[in-house]
Amino acid sequence: MYIGIDLGGTNIAGGLVVDSGDIIKKTSVPTDPSRGADAVIADILKVIYSLLEGLEPNVVKGVGIGIPGIADPHTGEVIACVNLNWYHVPLKDRLQTAIDLPIYIDNDATVAAVAEFSVAQQGKYSNAVMLTLGTGVGGGIILDGKAISGHHGIGSELGHMIVGEGLYDCNCGRNGCLETFVSSLAIIRYAKHLLIETPESLILEYAKGDWDQINGEIIFKAAMLKDPVAVKVIDRMVKYLAIGIMNTVSFIDPEIVVLGGGLANAGDFLLDKVKTTVEALKYFKATDCARVELAKLKNDAGIIGAAMYAKIQD
Amino acid sequence: MYIGIDLGGTNIAGGLVVDSGDIIKKTSVPTDPSRGADAVIADILKVIYSLLEGLEPNVVKGVGIGIPGIADPHTGEVIACVNLNWYHVPLKDRLQTAIDLPIYIDNDATVAAVAEFSVAQQGKYSNAVMLTLGTGVGGGIILDGKAISGHHGIGSELGHMIVGEGLYDCNCGRNGCLETFVSSLAIIRYAKHLLIETPESLILEYAKGDWDQINGEIIFKAAMLKDPVAVKVIDRMVKYLAIGIMNTVSFIDPEIVVLGGGLANAGDFLLDKVKTTVEALKYFKATDCARVELAKLKNDAGIIGAAMYAKIQD
Numbered sequence: 036m037y038i039g040i041d042l043g044g045t046n047i048a049g050g051l052v053v054d055s056g057d058i059i060k061k062t063s064v065p066t067d068p069s070r071g072a073d074a075v076i077a078d079i080l081k082v083i084y085s086l087l088e089g090l091e092p093n094v095v096k097g098v099g100i101g102i103p104g105i106a107d108p109h110t111g112e113v114i115a116c117v118n119l120n121w122y123h124v125p126l127k128d129r130l131q132t133a134i135d136l137p138i139y140i141d142n143d144a145t146v147a148a149v150a151e152f153s154v155a156q157q158g159k160y161s162n163a164v165m166l167t168l169g170t171g172v173g174g175g176i177i178l179d180g181k182a183i184s185g186h187h188g189i190g191s192e193l194g195h196m197i198v199g200e201g202l203y204d205c206n207c208g209r210n211g212c213l214e215t216f217v218s219s220l221a222i223i224r225y226a227k228h229l230l231i232e233t234p235e236s237l238i239l240e241y242a243k244g245d246w247d248q249i250n251g252e253i254i255f256k257a258a259m260l261k262d263p264v265a266v267k268v269i270d271r272m273v274k275y276l277a278i279g280i281m282n283t284v285s286f287i288d289p290e291i292v293v294l295g296g297g298l299a300n301a302g303d304f305l306l307d308k309v310k311t312t313v314e315a316l317k318y319f320k321a322t323d324c325a326r327v328e329l330a331k332l333k334n335d336a337g338i339i340g341a342a343m344y345a346k347i348q349d
Numbered sequence: 350m351y352i353g354i355d356l357g358g359t360n361i362a363g364g365l366v367v368d369s370g371d372i373i374k375k376t377s378v379p380t381d382p383s384r385g386a387d388a389v390i391a392d393i394l395k396v397i398y399s400l401l402e403g404l405e406p407n408v409v410k411g412v413g414i415g416i417p418g419i420a421d422p423h424t425g426e427v428i429a430c431v432n433l434n435w436y437h438v439p440l441k442d443r444l445q446t447a448i449d450l451p452i453y454i455d456n457d458a459t460v461a462a463v464a465e466f467s468v469a470q471q472g473k474y475s476n477a478v479m480l481t482l483g484t485g486v487g488g489g490i491i492l493d494g495k496a497i498s499g500h501h502g503i504g505s506e507l508g509h510m511i512v513g514e515g516l517y518d519c520n521c522g523r524n525g526c527l528e529t530f531v532s533s534l535a536i537i538r539y540a541k542h543l544l545i546e547t548p549e550s551l552i553l554e555y556a557k558g559d560w561d562q563i564n565g566e567i568i569f570k571a572a573m574l575k576d577p578v579a580v581k582v583i584d585r586m587v588k589y590l591a592i593g594i595m596n597t598v599s600f601i602d603p604e605i606v607v608l609g610g611g612l613a614n615a616g617d618f619l620l621d622k623v624k625t626t627v628e629a630l631k632y633f634k635a636t637d638c639a640r641v642e643l644a645k646l647k648n649d650a651g652i653i654g655a656a657m658y659a660k661i662q663d
Contacts (some may be wrong), residue, residue, distance in 0.1 A: 185602020194597045207632035288499020318521035
């Protein structure tokens with residue numbers, strides 16, 4: 036049994052996860068990162084203690100933590116985490132002074148990929164990639180059954196591959212990152228950009244005229260009804276998502292690429308478009324390349340993945 | 350001892366390579382791909398036979414072949430090779446009917462990476478990437494000491510990662526591939542594009558006014574003397590090369606990225622610019638990422654790499 040911690044910008048969610056990947060106990064506290072790293076780390080500890088409460092010693096074998104940024108899995112240092120405003124926080128060392136269990140730390144998309152492929156897909160694929168399409172875009176790479184984070188802990192950051200000239204700069208400071216084309220933030224910004232010229236759109240109707248209410252769900256809903264602005268937004272998103280997937284093929288040629296995160300809730304409407312566009316982008320038409328599928332694991336992927344990550348590293 | 354075959358568009362070069370990576374015998378015949386695959390395969394066999402001549406049986410342990418395109422290392426099939434006009438040629442099966450030795454086939458840039466990292470860099474790096482900057486751009490990825498070709502044999506094709514909007518379509522049929530920005534063909538085409546507007550340039554002077562004589566060497570020579578057109582061409586090349594390197598970091602975060610191929614002969618002039626641009630593209634300034642270096646192995650990387658590839662697969 037392992038503890039999985041999903042450290043997010045909003046909540047610190049934790050769970051006790053058995054070896055099959057099922058959660059048997061769950062808890063959550065608000066992160067409130069403005070309090071600073073010390074207070075957040077203290078709350079991570081409280082979450083871990085509350086999960087350990089009442090258990091026999093030695094039942095829990097380790098703790099896995101998924102963080103919304105870049106971590107060095109060798110040292111357990113959080114290198115950079117824009118959402119939390121953490122830079123070079125020695126998270127593992129800080130926790131290790133209070134907990135006598137092995138602690139493993141990696142990026143949240145990497146641990147989500149571990150959850151998806153080890154639990155939901157039952158280890159069927161040993162070379163597999165997950166893209167999480169949320170406010171940002173995360174990536175998780177599994178090669179030969181192992182999560183890849185790279186030599187310095189900065190690999191698997193697929194949202195930051197540069198694929199073109201973006202409408203706005205990425206929060207990493209550069210221009211052209213995949214996440215500035217295919218995240219919910221990206222499609223909201225591009226929709227607003229188009230709505231200035233063409234305000235007659237279902238998007239604004241669904242948002243009740245309130246530009247701040249525009250979100251990914253509304254844009255997809257409008258696109259499904261062929262609203263021209265929404266269709267243009269989604270077509271652009273799909274074009275770059277297909278480029279991101281084909282670049283993944285050009286690098287590591289996985290067996291499968293799985294789409295997760297909030298935008299993947301658009302389901303087959305999104306998936307069908309992506310598959311068609313990926314097929315058109317293949318330059319070796321007669322040869323198979325990665326299947327594209329929606330993630331099977333919808334909830335608690337962060338907690339389960341962090342725990343399973345600890346299990347496979349253990 | 351292994352035989353390494355470097356199958357190129359111009360020559361079929363082969364060599365007997367001892368385990369240390371030294372070539373003890375070498376031979377070469379023209380490829381002339383217009384003759385068709387059967388004639389070329391017959392000549393590959395002749396090259397192998399001539400290398401085996403006079404040797405005791407069992408001295409040679411296997412044959413490695415680097416091909417200028419996509420091969421499936423599991424089946425030994427050449428999937429696509431634009432230069433040779435080969436599509437789905439079962440190269441290994443065809444050779445295996447005549448040769449009773451293990452045969453291993455992979456992309457030429459992948460085997461060049463094997464030569465560079467196993468021989469020239471003496472196995473110092475287990476996570477490493479090579480980019481070959483020639484007429485096209487090839488990629489070789491070494492992870493945990495093994496060459497990565499992907500699940501379907503179409504990985505490691507770093508020249509085909511899409512990084513922007515190109516001036517012309519790639520010979521793969523798509524737009525925006527890295528090799529349409531950073532190959533010798535790419536810089537020649539971009540230079541000509543600029544020279545139409547600005548013909549007063551050292552580039553045309555060095556080419557004696559003959560547009561067909563413009564090549565990568567001339568462009569670099571002019572850029573070193575600060576010729577404005579040449580500087581613009583090289584700056585654009587370096588910008589996209591740095592993007593390609595940083596995308597490599599965002600995927601697999603190797604310890605080192607090595608630049609080989611004809612354009613790498615520009616040496617420190619190119620390397621210094623690339624390092625500066627890569628540094629500016631880092632979004633985690635305080636953390637190390639891949640060192641960028643010039644390839645150490647200048648000659649016969651194709652032959653040595655193919656042989657060493659056979660050795661490590663054996």
